[in-house]
Ligand code: SF4
């Protein structure tokens with residue numbers, strides 16, 4: 766089974782279309798909505814985890830692109846500014862997906878973009894604004 770975490774940006778004209786329904790029904794995909802937001806420009810943005818057969822997942826992605834939905838990997842929207850991080854560990858207990866981990870021997874924090882679900886819980890606890898979410 767293939768799995769992708771992506772950010773879907775819907776232009777205003779597509780916001781009320783049953784797109785996730787079609788991904789489920791026509792492409793047999795599991796759609797796990799991690800976040801949803803309508804921006805001030807009235808674009809819709811969804812952070813989703815899509816999983817299913819690899820070929821059907823690709824077809825589902827093509828369906829979205831043909832409709833005019835912008836699809837980009839979630840990792841592109843999440844930035845960890847390693848140069849700002851002081852390894853204070855404040856983000857470690859708060860992160861629900863273990864995207865931040867601590868090497869206890871070296872006492873260094875590392876970040877795995879692929880595990881991040883863009884929940885933003887770490888943003889207010891990081892004293893150095895080392896994590897940025899462009900969502
Ligand atoms: S936004 Fe922060 S707290 Fe949320 S999953 Fe990503 S790294 Fe963890």
Ligand code: SF4
Pocket residue numbers: 849850851852853854855856857865874890891892893894895896
């Ligand atoms: S809270 Fe910020 S500074 Fe502290 S370890 Fe996490 S990312 Fe680094």
